[in-house]
Amino acid sequence: MRLxxxxxxxxxxxxxxxxxxxxxxxxxxxxxxxxxxVVSIVEGMGSYMENDFVAKLIGTNTFQLRRFPSISDASExxxxxxxxxxxxxxxxAKEVAAALPPAALWSVESSDNIAIxxxxxxxxxxxxxxxxxxxxxxxxxxxxxxxxxxPQELALGSRVVVIGQEIATRFFPRLNPIxxxxxxxxxxxxxIGVAAxxxxxxxxxxxxxxxxxxxxxxxxxxxxxxxxxGMKVKLPTTEAMFDARxxxxxxxRTRHRLRASQPDNFVMETSESALEFWKKIEGNxxxxxxxxxxxxxxxxxxxxxxxMLVAVSERTREIGIRKAIGAKYRDxxxxxxxxxxxxxxxxAAIGVALGIILSQTIAxxxxxxxxxxxxxIVTGILVGAGVGVVAGVYPASRAARLDPIVALRAE
Amino acid sequence: xxxxxxxxxxxxxxxxxxxxxxxVTATKGEAPGKDWVIVARGLTREYDMGGEIVRALRGVDIAxxxxxxxxxMGPSGSGKSTLMNLIxxxxxxxxxxxxxxxxxxxxxxxxxxxxxxxxEIGFVFQTFNLLPRASALHNVELPLVYGGVPAAERRxxxxxxxxxxxxxxxxxxxxxxxxxxxxxxxxxxxALVNRPSILLADEPTGNLDSTTxxxxxxxxxxxxxxxxxxxxxxxxxxxxxxxxxxxxxRDGMVESDDRREKFAARTGV
Ligand SMILES: Nc1ncnc2c1ncn2[C@@H]1O[C@H](COP(=O)(O)OP(=O)(O)OP(=O)(O)O)[C@@H](O)[C@H]1O
Ligand SMILES: [Mg+2]
Numbered sequence: 001m002r003l004x005x006x007x008x009x010x011x012x013x014x015x016x017x018x019x020x021x022x023x024x025x026x027x028x029x030x031x032x033x034x035x036x037x038v039v040s041i042v043e044g045m046g047s048y049m050e051n052d053f054v055a056k057l058i059g060t061n062t063f064q065l066r067r068f069p070s071i072s073d074a075s076e077x078x079x080x081x082x083x084x085x086x087x088x089x090x091x092x093a094k095e096v097a098a099a100l101p102p103a104a105l106w107s108v109e110s111s112d113n114i115a116i117x118x119x120x121x122x123x124x125x126x127x128x129x130x131x132x133x134x135x136x137x138x139x140x141x142x143x144x145x146x147x148x149x150x151p152q153e154l155a156l157g158s159r160v161v162v163i164g165q166e167i168a169t170r171f172f173p174r175l176n177p178i179x180x181x182x183x184x185x186x187x188x189x190x191x192i193g194v195a196a197x198x199x200x201x202x203x204x205x206x207x208x209x210x211x212x213x214x215x216x217x218x219x220x221x222x223x224x225x226x227x228x229x230g231m232k233v234k235l236p237t238t239e240a241m242f243d244a245r246x247x248x249x250x251x252x253r254t255r256h257r258l259r260a261s262q263p264d265n266f267v268m269e270t271s272e273s274a275l276e277f278w279k280k281i282e283g284n285x286x287x288x289x290x291x292x293x294x295x296x297x298x299x300x301x302x303x304x305x306x307x308m309l310v311a312v313s314e315r316t317r318e319i320g321i322r323k324a325i326g327a328k329y330r331d332x333x334x335x336x337x338x339x340x341x342x343x344x345x346x347x348a349a350i351g352v353a354l355g356i357i358l359s360q361t362i363a364x365x366x367x368x369x370x371x372x373x374x375x376x377i378v379t380g381i382l383v384g385a386g387v388g389v390v391a392g393v394y395p396a397s398r399a400a401r402l403d404p405i406v407a408l409r410a411e
Numbered sequence: 412x413x414x415x416x417x418x419x420x421x422x423x424x425x426x427x428x429x430x431x432x433x434x435v436t437a438t439k440g441e442a443p444g445k446d447w448v449i450v451a452r453g454l455t456r457e458y459d460m461g462g463e464i465v466r467a468l469r470g471v472d473i474a475x476x477x478x479x480x481x482x483x484m485g486p487s488g489s490g491k492s493t494l495m496n497l498i499x500x501x502x503x504x505x506x507x508x509x510x511x512x513x514x515x516x517x518x519x520x521x522x523x524x525x526x527x528x529x530x531e532i533g534f535v536f537q538t539f540n541l542l543p544r545a546s547a548l549h550n551v552e553l554p555l556v557y558g559g560v561p562a563a564e565r566r567x568x569x570x571x572x573x574x575x576x577x578x579x580x581x582x583x584x585x586x587x588x589x590x591x592x593x594x595x596x597x598x599x600x601x602a603l604v605n606r607p608s609i610l611l612a613d614e615p616t617g618n619l620d621s622t623t624x625x626x627x628x629x630x631x632x633x634x635x636x637x638x639x640x641x642x643x644x645x646x647x648x649x650x651x652x653x654x655x656x657x658x659x660x661r662d663g664m665v666e667s668d669d670r671r672e673k674f675a676a677r678t679g680v
Contacts, residue, residue, distance in 0.1 A: 005556055005562075012544070012545075013544075016544050317540070318542055320540075321540045321541075321542060322553070322557070323501075323525065323528075324499075324501060324528060324534050324540070325528065325529065325534065325553055325554045325557065325601065326525050326526065326528045326529020326530070326554055326557040326558060326605075327525060327557050328521075328522045328525040328526070328557070329521060329522060329525075330522075331525075331557055404501045405496055405501050405502055408501075408536075408540065
């Protein structure tokens with residue numbers, strides 16, 4: 001008997017036993033659905049992390065000098081070690097900047113939540129940053145209105161701010177904010193620019209910021225005297241960036257008086273090194289995302305096996321008839337195997353469809369991004385087929401081994 | 412002068428002609444000639460019922476030529492069905508040898524038996540044994556499916572077989588949409604579709620009323636006349652009377668094996 005005949009036969013049986021087939025499918029469908037959904041969401045978060053999150057946070061060909069990593073899942077002891085590290089200072093930044101090649105851009109930055117208010121809205125604690133150097137060029141920031149803070153204003157510590165879109169609408173509703181006063185930590189600043197819309201990551205708005213000069217009074221509010229959160233350095237090429245990173249490492253090691261045997265007590269993160277943290281989490285998520293559906297699939301396999309055993313005993317006479325007119329062991333084996341496999345592939349296909357719908361729904365209703373990976377669809381279908389074969393083997397071989405005379409006598 | 416095969420074995424119970432006696436008593440393992448569809452020598456079938464041995468067949472000798480129409484009779488439990496199962500290659504004997512078309516079936520494994528059933532045997536059962544969820548046409552096609560016949564040819568041959576039993580207008584009906592007689596005709600069409608060398612029927616009219624039985628017996632008669640070898644189990648003498656030869660079993664052995672005329676004369680049917 002040919003495969004096509006076996007598949008046709010399987011569909012015929014499924015058509016006749018719709019309700020039973022539906023329940024048979026459920027386990028596999030649910031398993032594959034969650035497999036697809038979880039993998040899609042993890043994949044979506046991954047590509048998001050790589051393309052948006054870290055790029056927005058750090059930028060290409062850029063590294064950031066900090067006391068400790070900006071994102072991590074540090075252990076208690078690591079954390080304690082980090083807290084003992086010396087902080088980065090303006091003096092560090094000055095020396096680092098002097099050591100950099102002329103093509104390099106650099107900035108210093110310190111941020112904290114500061115009370116912000118205007119005449120038009122109640123005060124609120126929001127993130128304010130005190131910056132210097134090539135901050136706006138490194139961030140590629142452009143204005144929607146007004147202008148950026150000039151190098152002179154940065155150097156002089158002029159009381160001017162560039163604000164994000166959300167700050168503009170919150171504190172200057174239906175008003176043109178340019179030229180108006182925004183109070184940051186009690187000090188009045190003139191709004192000279194509103195930045196172009198930055199969007200959001202994981203549902204967190206990136207348009208909620210206030211930027212002033214590191215030489216302005218804001219600096220004293222975000223960090224103790226002489227200290228900064230970190231420094232960013234951007235170069236035209238990746239190679240130049242890694243070279244510069246080595247230069248900066250030596251400058252900092254000397255300034256921190258580290259002996260050759262001592263490890264660095266600061267970090268210089270690139271977007272790749274920040275992603276290592278994500279890679280670790282992603283691995284764990286994928287494992288969890290595979291184990292849970294696997295349980296559903298095992299249940300699905302047991303259900304299919306059980307249904308097929310029932311089918312074999314219900315159809316004993318049919319098997320007897322088929323054997324009497326010439327079905328061989330492998331014909332009957334193939335019939336039930338193909339039936340089980342067809343069932344579970346249909347279940348898997350429905351699961352793929354539902355999984356895609358589920359992940360798109362999650363993506364639409366929550367900040368979690370989802371992107372359906374083609375490999376997960378293929379895997380879902382193959383897993384479905386595998387479950388069918390595994391679940392079908394035992395019932396099918398029982399059917400195929402039946403003695404035709406005994407089978408013909410069955411009711 | 413008639414041929415030697417036509418000389419009756421006068422007065423002997425068992426085999427109906429000397430030729431048949433010769434062929435079954437020939438040296439064990441000796442392949443019979445081409446004329447012989449079935450040759451069974453000392454066919455024995457025992458069932459082990461947990462220590463107790465049930466002897467369903469106790470050394471049956473039988474030889475059947477191509478184109479014969481044979482009825483097998485006997486009281487209940489005499490071993491008719493057991494013999495049919497052996498002849499139909501559904502079962503293998505505990506002892507003795509069975510030749511079908513010059514092939515030694517008694518030594519074959521399950522897959523070889525399945526192949527023989529597919530190619531050489533057409534079964535007609537008392538309970539029809541059609542697949543309930545399949546159309547008449549699909550039921551008739553089934554032996555061709557297992558014979559590896561391509562779909563188009565399969566359909567053509569199945570339609571021809573259904574036409575030959577007068578059911579062309581019922582080919583898409585399911586068994587439960589057909590009368591008993593029609594079901595049995597579908598079963599006959601299925602049995603014939605692979606052009607088997609023997610048509611085996613176990614109580615083919617057992618579930619039918621007398622009018623329908625007569626119809627079905629007519630079909631058998633025509634088939635036999637057209638040269639189909641037919642072997643039929645029945646316990647009704649008037650049904651057996653349609654056959655050209657009647658074999659009577661008792662207690663797992665051949666009690667008598669006669670031409671129909673002689674059987675009729677002896678039993679008064
Ligand atoms: N599978 C089996 N296991 C044990 N004994 C069996 C089996 N099949 C048949 N027998 C026994 O073998 C003997 C012959 O049985 P068989 O079915 O061949 O009789 P039969 O002539 O067809 O009878 P009936 O006219 O009632 O159908 C009986 O005694 C029966 O009990
Ligand atoms: Mg019987």
